Amino acid sequence: MRQLIAISAFLLLAGGVSAGNDIRLVFADASHRLGRPNVANLDLGVISHGASRQQGGTRVTKRIRVVAETDAKERRTARLSAWTDGTETRCRVRINGIALSAVPVVVDPMMPVGVGVEYTIELEVPRDASAGALAEAITWNVETH
C-alpha cells in the first residue's frame, strides 16, 4: 500500500510539472522584441499620404515576427486568430491581407509553435480620416492543436 501511495504521488507530481499548458505570444520586428510576452506595441511613426498616388488611402505595412512560446515539447502547430476592438475608426488593419474586425478571424491555421513566423501588418488610413495620433489594439489568440 505504501508503494501504491508513493507511485501515485510521484506520478501526480510529475504530471503537475509537465502539463506544459503555458503558452505565450512574443512579438518582434526586424530588429528587436516588442514589449513583453502577450503585450506589445508597434509604432509606425508618422503616417502621411504625401506624394503617394494610392487611391484608397495611405497604406503602411510592417513585417513582424510572432512566436508562440511554450514549454511543452509535444506541441507542433497552433491556430492563430486575431481581431481588433473596433474603437479606432480611422484605419483598417490587415494581417497577411486578411482584414480584421471585431469578429475573430484565423490568420494562420497551422502556425508552428516555438518558431518565429513573419506576418505582414497593413494599416490603411483613408484620406478623409482626421489627422492625429491613432492606436489600434489587435488581440491575437493562439490555440494549439
Place this chain on the structure above:
Amino acid sequence: MKNTTLLAVAAAAVLLVAAPGAQAATSSGTLTVTGTVESSINLTVESAGGTTSGTGTAAATSALGNISKYGSAPTGFTLARGASNWTLSSTVGVKVDKANLTSTDYTLTAQLGSAPASGVTWKLNGSTLSDSAATTLTSTGTYGSTGSYSWDVVVADSAAAAAIDNAINFTATSN
C-alpha cells in the same frame, strides 16, 4: 491481488497525467499599433502645351522645340502674331489633392525658376511671372479637380534668337 490493484491504480494515474498534455493550450496577446496621421497635400501638373513628359507628377517637362514668329505653333499651342511681338498660348493643368486635412481650398502661386530671357515674357492667367516674387493664380483652388490656367509666352521681335528655357515653380498652400 495486491499487485493487480497496484497496476490498475498506476495505469489510472498515468492516464490522469497524460490527459493534460492532450488538451489544447490557449493564450491571447495584444499588439497595439500606434502612429500619427499627418495632414498632407500633393500637387501634380496634369497637362501642358508642347510635347510633355512627367504629367501626373510634380515635375513635368514641356518641350516646344524650335519656335519662331513665322513658323508653325508647337504642339498644343496657338501662335498669334502682333505688330512687334508674337505670342504662344496654351494652358497648364494643375491638380492639388489633400489627405487627412480639413481645409476646403488652397492658394496656388507660380514663380519662374530663373530670370526670363530678354524680350521674353511668361504669363499665367494673364499675370506676368517673375523669378523674384510669386504670383497668385487662385486663392480658392478646389482640391481634387484640375485647374486650367492660361499660359502665354510673349516674345518680342527684338529678342535674340536663343533658347527661352525656364521653369515654372508652382506652390500650393492649404487655406
